[in-house]
Amino acid sequence: xxxxxxxxxxxxxxxxxDAAWNLARSHGLTGWSLRELAAxxxxxxxxxxxxFDGKDAIYDAMFAQxxxxxxxxxxxxxxxxxxxxxxxxxxxxFFDFYVEDAARHQLLFLRVVPGFxxxxxxxxxxxxxxxxxxxxxxxxxxxxxxxxxxxxxxxTGLASQQASNDPGGDRWQRLLDRAVDMxxxxxxxxx
Amino acid sequence: xxxxxxxxxxxxxxxxxDAAWNLARSHGLTGWSLRELAAxxxxxxxxxxxxFDGKDAIYDAMFAQxxxxxxxxxxxxxxxxxxxxxxxxxxxxFFDFYVEDAARHQLLFLRVVPGFxxxxxxxxxxxxxxxxxxxxxxxxxxxxxxxxxxxxxxxTGLASQQASNDPGGDRWQRLLDRAVDMxxxxxxxxx
DNA sequence: GTCTATAAATGGATAGAC
DNA sequence: GTCTATCCATTTATAGAC
Numbered sequence: 001x002x003x004x005x006x007x008x009x010x011x012x013x014x015x016x017x018d019a020a021w022n023l024a025r026s027h028g029l030t031g032w033s034l035r036e037l038a039a040x041x042x043x044x045x046x047x048x049x050x051x052f053d054g055k056d057a058i059y060d061a062m063f064a065q066x067x068x069x070x071x072x073x074x075x076x077x078x079x080x081x082x083x084x085x086x087x088x089x090x091x092x093x094f095f096d097f098y099v100e101d102a103a104r105h106q107l108l109f110l111r112v113v114p115g116f117x118x119x120x121x122x123x124x125x126x127x128x129x130x131x132x133x134x135x136x137x138x139x140x141x142x143x144x145x146x147x148x149x150x151x152x153x154x155x156t157g158l159a160s161q162q163a164s165n166d167p168g169g170d171r172w173q174r175l176l177d178r179a180v181d182m183x184x185x186x187x188x189x190x191x
Numbered sequence: 192x193x194x195x196x197x198x199x200x201x202x203x204x205x206x207x208x209d210a211a212w213n214l215a216r217s218h219g220l221t222g223w224s225l226r227e228l229a230a231x232x233x234x235x236x237x238x239x240x241x242x243f244d245g246k247d248a249i250y251d252a253m254f255a256q257x258x259x260x261x262x263x264x265x266x267x268x269x270x271x272x273x274x275x276x277x278x279x280x281x282x283x284x285f286f287d288f289y290v291e292d293a294a295r296h297q298l299l300f301l302r303v304v305p306g307f308x309x310x311x312x313x314x315x316x317x318x319x320x321x322x323x324x325x326x327x328x329x330x331x332x333x334x335x336x337x338x339x340x341x342x343x344x345x346x347t348g349l350a351s352q353q354a355s356n357d358p359g360g361d362r363w364q365r366l367l368d369r370a371v372d373m374x375x376x377x378x379x380x381x382x
Numbered sequence: 383g384t385c386t387a388t389a390a391a392t393g394g395a396t397a398g399a400c
Numbered sequence: 401g402t403c404t405a406t407c408c409a410t411t412t413a414t415a416g417a418c
Contacts (some may be wrong), residue, residue, distance in 0.1 A: 012383095030221060033411065047384050055412070075412080111353060112303050136237030143325070149352065150366050150373075157348015161340065162271030166242070166302060175341050178377075182341075186373035203401095237396075239403050263392070269387065 015041055015050045017065060024103035030113055056116055059107065063118045066108045067125035071095055074132050083140040090136055090181045091155050093174055098159035105163065109156070126132055147187055154179055202243045206232055208256060211249055221304055247307055250298065254309045257299045258316035261288055265323050268360035274331040279371045281327055282346050286367055289350035296354065300347070338378055345370055 019040045022034035034055060038045045052058045077090055098105050106112040108126070137148050139152070158179060162172035210231045214223035225246060227241040229236045268380050269282055285365050299317070307316070326337050349370060353363035 009383095012281070014283055028302070034413085035411080045383065045412080046386090049413075050383060066368060100266035106301065106303065110301070110303075110351075111219070112297065112301075114219035139301065146366060146369075149363060150349075150370060153348040153352045153366070153370075154345055155348070156351065157344040157346070158341075160301075160347065160351065161344045164302070172344055172383095173342060175344070177346075178337075181339060182373060182377035185377060186369075200401095225395085226393085234401095235403065236394080237404085240395075241401060 009051070011175040012041075016051055017061055018057070021060075021101075021103070022064060024062070024107070025101060027101045029106050059113055059116050060119050060122050062104075063107055064125055067103050067122070067129055069085060070108075070129050071125065071132060074129065074136060077136060079136060079139050084180065084184055086140040087137070087142070087184065088177055089178050090133075090140070091176055094155050095159045095162070095173065098156060099163050099173075102163050102167075104117060105160075144187075151183060153173065154183060200242070203232075204252075206240055207239065207275050208249070208252055210251060210293070212292075215253070215298070216292060220294045220297050250307050251310050251313050252306055253295075254298055255313040255316055257295050258313070258320055261299075261308050261320050262316065262323060265320065265327060266287060268327060269325060270330050275371065275375055277331040278328070278333075278375065279368055280369055281324075281331075285346050286350045286353070286364065289347060290364075293354050293358075296351075333378060335378075342374060345374060 016037065019034070020037055023037060023040065027036075034045045034048055037058075038048050048058075052061065073093055077086075077093060079086060099111075133152070134148055137143075137151060142148060142151065147184075155176075158172045158175060162169070166172065207228065211223070211228055214231065215227060225236045225239055228249075229239050231262070239249075243252065264284055265281075267282060268277075270277060288309075289300075325339055328334075328342060333339060333342065346367075349363045349366060353360070357363065
């Protein structure tokens with residue numbers, strides 16, 4: 001059956017992607033070759049071309065997968081309850097997502113891979129994430145566009161500091177709730 | 192005279208570094224080769240080894256130069272006057288420094304070059320910057336360690352968003368003063 | 383779908399003449 | 401100090417046998 005074959009193909013594709021993420025985490029986002037990637041899934045380099053058109057196609061699939069993961073996690077966020085609690089949950093989710101995987105952070109949010117540009121389809125996922133985040137924050141009472149921008153900057157900044165300057169620790173993580181309070185206070189000063 | 196020769200040597204070294212920064216800005220921090228670098232200063236690759244021990248030594252010199260630039264700019268900051276004004280000046284200085292040069296930002300604050308580790312001498316400059324920043328903020332009334340951490344996260348976050356999502360624009364730059372106010376209000380709520 | 387073999391280019395780095 | 405020549409490793413990618 002062609003269905004069976006397609007399923008196997010997709011499974012191997014995912015296996016390759018998982019291995020690529022592992023290499024990116026251990027050797028840096030650009031610190032691995034197709035030979036290494038193939039070896040880590042028990043193949044030789046040319047066989048990878050059965051599943052991907054080349055290295056940039058692999059980066060593109062990783063880019064799309066990363067944004068799909070983020071989108072799914074935003075979707076799971078509780079949106080009912082006290083606005084402050086909702087925002088704390090959202091802040092923690094974003095913080096964790098960034099800190100968990102520095103390589104993913106670099107691929108999704110910084111332009112680190114020389115010459116790589118995400119495909120239009122993959123980039124559309126990035127736009128979906130921003131749109132969905134905007135909805136969540138609006139539901140919690142943050143509907144001013146500048147509020148969303150400031151919110152994003154604040155929590156990506158905390159996560160970036162944590163990942164770069166205290167990996168494995170909690171020096172910036174501890175500041176999360178306080179940062180949410182600071183933010184909420186400045187958005188509703190007279191309430 | 193050996194003095195003349197040493198001066199010429201240092202000048203050429205700097206010329207090479209300037210060219211390396213240009214390549215890093217245009218082709219990405221890791222998107223250039225020693226051949227290209229040599230060509231851009233009118234040399235062939237082997238001649239570079241008269242001035243640097245290899246590519247990582249060039250990255251190391253760039254790393255040190257970047258932190259020296261930042262240290263100098265912190266030194267120029269006005270420290271007298273209204274604390275809020277001092278903090279606004281400091282915030283703007285940091286923001287500009289990061290946004291000006293994405294490649295420099297990646298080299299100094301993110302681990303983007305596979306295998307590269309700054310030398311102890313260069314890394315000492317990074318520590319100097321943090322110490323000096325701590326002094327400036329303390330002079331403006333921010334002496335709690337967590338306050339400094341939150342400050343750093345907030346303004347590197349704003350700068351990173353500006354550089355990544357609105358290069359050449361001012362979407363996050365416009366939020367700077369408001370962010371300082373938010374920060375100051377949360378640090379001195381009952382004054 | 384996976385392999386061997388290999389192309390074709392590029393990388394950092396060194397030897398030695400000038 | 402700069403060069404030519406070259407080494408040697410590595411890269412992505414392709415051709416074609418099985």
